[in-house]
Amino acid sequence: MESLKLLAPLAWRNLWRNPRRTVITLFVVSVGLWSILAMASFITAWGQSSRDATLRLLFAQGQIHAEGYLDNPNINRLMDPPDTALLAALNAPEISNWAARLELPAVVRSEYKTLPVTVVGVLPEAEIRISSIPQKLVEGRYLSGPEDDGAIIGLNLAKRLKTALGRRVILMITAQDGWLEERSFDVVGIYDADTAFEDTYIFTGRAAMQTMVGLGDEISQIAFEVPEDEALEGVIASLRAAAPAHDVRQWRKLSLIMGAMDASMAATVYVWMSVMMVMISIGVINTQLMAVFERIHEFGLLRALGLKPAHVLVLVTLESMLLIGLGVLIGMLAGAATVWGLAGGIDLSAFSQALEAFKSGEVLYLEIRPMDYVIFPLAIWLLGVWVALWPAWRAAKISPVEAMRHAT
Amino acid sequence: MQHKGNEMKAIVSCKGITKVFGKGELAVHALRGIDLDIMEGDFATLAGPSGSGKTTLLNMIGALDHPTEGEVSVDGQSLSGMSKSALSDLRLEKVGFIFQAYNLVPVLSARENVEFVLRLAKVPAAERRSRADAALAEVGLKGMENRRPSALSGGQQQRVAIARALVGRPRIVLADEPTANLDSKTTAELVALMYRLNQESGITFLMGTHDPRVMAHSKRHIEMEDGKIISDTRS
Numbered sequence: 050m051e052s053l054k055l056l057a058p059l060a061w062r063n064l065w066r067n068p069r070r071t072v073i074t075l076f077v078v079s080v081g082l083w084s085i086l087a088m089a090s091f092i093t094a095w096g097q098s099s100r101d102a103t104l105r106l107l108f109a110q111g112q113i114h115a116e117g118y119l120d121n122p123n124i125n126r127l128m129d130p131p132d133t134a135l136l137a138a139l140n141a142p143e144i145s146n147w148a149a150r151l152e153l154p155a156v157v158r159s160e161y162k163t164l165p166v167t168v169v170g171v172l173p174e175a176e177i178r179i180s181s182i183p184q185k186l187v188e189g190r191y192l193s194g195p196e197d198d199g200a201i202i203g204l205n206l207a208k209r210l211k212t213a214l215g216r217r218v219i220l221m222i223t224a225q226d227g228w229l230e231e232r233s234f235d236v237v238g239i240y241d242a243d244t245a246f247e248d249t250y251i252f253t254g255r256a257a258m259q260t261m262v263g264l265g266d267e268i269s270q271i272a273f274e275v276p277e278d279e280a281l282e283g284v285i286a287s288l289r290a291a292a293p294a295h296d297v298r299q300w301r302k303l304s305l306i307m308g309a310m311d312a313s314m315a316a317t318v319y320v321w322m323s324v325m326m327v328m329i330s331i332g333v334i335n336t337q338l339m340a341v342f343e344r345i346h347e348f349g350l351l352r353a354l355g356l357k358p359a360h361v362l363v364l365v366t367l368e369s370m371l372l373i374g375l376g377v378l379i380g381m382l383a384g385a386a387t388v389w390g391l392a393g394g395i396d397l398s399a400f401s402q403a404l405e406a407f408k409s410g411e412v413l414y415l416e417i418r419p420m421d422y423v424i425f426p427l428a429i430w431l432l433g434v435w436v437a438l439w440p441a442w443r444a445a446k447i448s449p450v451e452a453m454r455h456a457t
Numbered sequence: 458m459q460h461k462g463n464e465m466k467a468i469v470s471c472k473g474i475t476k477v478f479g480k481g482e483l484a485v486h487a488l489r490g491i492d493l494d495i496m497e498g499d500f501a502t503l504a505g506p507s508g509s510g511k512t513t514l515l516n517m518i519g520a521l522d523h524p525t526e527g528e529v530s531v532d533g534q535s536l537s538g539m540s541k542s543a544l545s546d547l548r549l550e551k552v553g554f555i556f557q558a559y560n561l562v563p564v565l566s567a568r569e570n571v572e573f574v575l576r577l578a579k580v581p582a583a584e585r586r587s588r589a590d591a592a593l594a595e596v597g598l599k600g601m602e603n604r605r606p607s608a609l610s611g612g613q614q615q616r617v618a619i620a621r622a623l624v625g626r627p628r629i630v631l632a633d634e635p636t637a638n639l640d641s642k643t644t645a646e647l648v649a650l651m652y653r654l655n656q657e658s659g660i661t662f663l664m665g666t667h668d669p670r671v672m673a674h675s676k677r678h679i680e681m682e683d684g685k686i687i688s689d690t691r692s
């Protein structure tokens with residue numbers, strides 16, 4: 050303790066003996082950390098925004114199906130509307146909205162073409178709250194109620210079928226009795242999402258669809274929205290408890306591609322962090338070795354005066370702790386300043402065509418995630434101090450006799 | 458404690474010291490059998506041509522290096538077999554060093570340089586400061602306590618080194634060519650200062666030098682050549 054009080058001020062002053070080198074090291078460390086923090090914020094915001102946009106289309110944060118439906122979605126694997134226990138769980142405060150749908154594979158036919166699609170029977174009232182499709186209409190109107198037997202189809206599908214608003218399309222769905230049920234629908238609305246989605250989904254009133262295929266009030270899925278990702282696990286557990294016979298899944302398990310994208314975004318940050326860590330290590334080792342070799346004589350003197358090798362090790366390590374600590378501090382401030390500076394959001398609408406593949410929302414809002422400001426700075430600091438132990442150890446090994454001999 | 462003669466006490470005692478650097482064909486015999494006692498109160502010079510072994514011998518006495526053969530004792534304590542850490546402590550307590558150059562820590566003020574050894578020796582803060590300032594006043598640097606070495610002349614820097622060597626109240630001050638980088642006027646002043654400290658406070662000095670102005674003051678003159686002592690005379 051006493052020796053720390055002796056060595057710490059010495060270490061601090063030594064930092065400023067070669068201001069140019071100190072500034073270079075500070076620059077390397079702080080820019081490295083800044084880039085990691087900024088990238089983490091950006092990637093997180095981007096990932097979240099594109100994920101939210103996709104989930105908002107239709108899927109929501111989780112879905113309930115009858116056991117086996119997801120493996121083979123057909124009319125024989127439906128479920129009844131939620132019973133009181135499930136209703137109570139669905140109306141929990143963590144769940145902001147939910148919607149019960151009838152979703153079945155189908156074939157759509159126009160005068161020109163026949164294409165496989167998925168028809169979703171919806172309750173428009175619930176759908177408006179949970180899905181963004183009602184807001185994505187470019188022509189016509191949304192469904193007026195469960196009995197509405199109009200069809201809402203995607204822009205690209207309309208193009209491929211060579212049909213238009215006000216025209217009719219034929220939908221064929223396998224009914225309860227096994228026969229192929231066929232009926233014509235008026236196209237009442239056309240929506241604009243991404244093409245893959247547009248080619249897949251057709252919407253109509255749920256009751257109208259149930260009647261067409263000879264069902265009572267059976268449904269195929271309940272989609273539920275959980276605004277706080279942290280609450281999702283708990284919600285899933287309570288839903289499973291309320292409906293043990295059903296298949297309750299969160300979005301990562303429903304859409305493997307989206308789950309993988311989510312994971313790879315996080316991985317990108319770690320790859321970048323590794324690259325920066327290598328750069329920072331090289332920078333720190335270099336400058337600290339130079340700092341030690343420049344002062345061989347001085348370490349010899351200090352040793353001659355009675356400083357022990359361990360003291361020298363502590364002295365040089367303190368120097369790197371202070372130096373890298375300062376760099377880390379600057380990097381954290383720069384990272385936070387970047388996020389605050391972009392608090393108004395980054396407008397990506399100019400790139401929205403190019404970004405369609407990523408399904409990003411058009412404005413990104415960066416935020417500071419407190420754990421990022423603990424883990425990354427700590428990792429960089431510990432790494433820097435750790436690699437600087439080598440120069441420090443070299444300094445501790447300097448023999449006073451040798452050092453003084455070469456000085457003159 | 459060893460006693461030699463009537464009341465004379467040996468501060469340093471070297472017995473059969475040899476030092477060989479390197480091995481085989483490249484071996485350098487820097488010291489070839491040194492027997493030497495430095496007495497309390499000595500103001501001794503160690504002279505001889507460059508390469509004769511002065512620095513090597515001073516390093517042995519100052520516990521900075523260990524002999525190949527033979528034994529060094531400082532203040533009655535044998536250095537052989539002591540750990541590096543124990544040798545550091547011994548230097549701190551018993552030996553003051555003045556080197557030819559780069560004596561001071563550049564980022565510390567004159568006072569802090571002097572205080573440094575007291576801090577290592579765990580002297581309490583208040584006492585540290587008064588002792589450091591007294592030592593600086595003693596060497597004529599009153600008023601310059603807060604200057605960094607870069608703001609001091611070469612002679613003033615060596616005075617700070619002397620103050621630092623003395624402040625720990627060592628048994629002996631070892632000085633290796635302390636005036637080599639100084640002009641003759643400054644050299645004369647510095648030697649006069651060390652001589653006065655020796656006369657007034659009885660501090661033992663051993664100086665490696667080939668500067669005649671330093672030798673002129675010496676009360677004991679030891680001459681080395683080729684790793685051996687060839688003469689040892691008192692005046």
Ligand SMILES: Nc1ncnc2c1ncn2[C@@H]1O[C@H](COP(=O)(O)OP(=O)(O)O)[C@@H](O)[C@H]1O
Binds near residue numbers: 487
């Ligand atoms: N660390 C060392 N390694 C090899 N040779 C050394 C070393 N230190 C001193 N010597 C050699 O030992 C001899 C004595 O050196 P030194 O004690 O420095 O002499 P002086 O101080 O009298 O000039 C010289 O030949 C020198 O080259």
Ligand SMILES: [Mg+2]
Binds near residue numbers: 511512513633665
């Ligand atoms: Mg020498």
